Amino acid sequence: MTGLAGRCLCGAVRWVSDGVVTRRLACHCADCQRATSAPFTAFVGLPPETVTWSGEIAHFESSPGTHRGFCSACGTRLYFRSSRWPGEIHIHAATLEDGSGYAPDCHVVTSDSPAWLHLDDGLPSHSGFHTDPARG
Ligand SMILES: [Zn+2]
Numbered sequence: 001m002t003g004l005a006g007r008c009l010c011g012a013v014r015w016v017s018d019g020v021v022t023r024r025l026a027c028h029c030a031d032c033q034r035a036t037s038a039p040f041t042a043f044v045g046l047p048p049e050t051v052t053w054s055g056e057i058a059h060f061e062s063s064p065g066t067h068r069g070f071c072s073a074c075g076t077r078l079y080f081r082s083s084r085w086p087g088e089i090h091i092h093a094a095t096l097e098d099g100s101g102y103a104p105d106c107h108v109v110t111s112d113s114p115a116w117l118h119l120d121d122g123l124p125s126h127s128g129f130h131t132d133p134a135r136g
Pocket residue numbers: 008009010011012013071072073074075076
């Protein structure tokens with residue numbers, strides 16, 4: 001996947017990237033659940049220098065060194081960036097203008113999944129993070 005673009009719900013924030021996708025995952029961690037008001041969220045990872053943003057983005061530091069960006073007008077969650085993954089920005093895949101070419105390739109931090117959630121998509125499922133964040 002290259003040549004990606006996305007936007008928030010109201011359209012005030014837009015992004016484009018010509019970068020090569022570094023990661024596609026569905027995160028079930030408790031922080032992502034609370035931040036998105038959803039049982040889990042799908043991310044598309046990209047090299048941050050390949051992403052161009054427009055519009056006003058507000059940030060919340062959900063843990064030291066970890067920032068979650070959102071549209072200051074409509075509140076749509078835009079991305080997760082952490083000093084633990086310095087070489088990539090994790091953009092919420094739901095913001096993709098055309099998400100038809102996207103699918104996560106694994107589920108992570110499923111130890112935090114709600115008990116009622118049962119997935120049978122056949123994807124690898126990891127109770128924690130599936131790779132050492134430092135090595136990406
Ligand atoms: Zn917006």
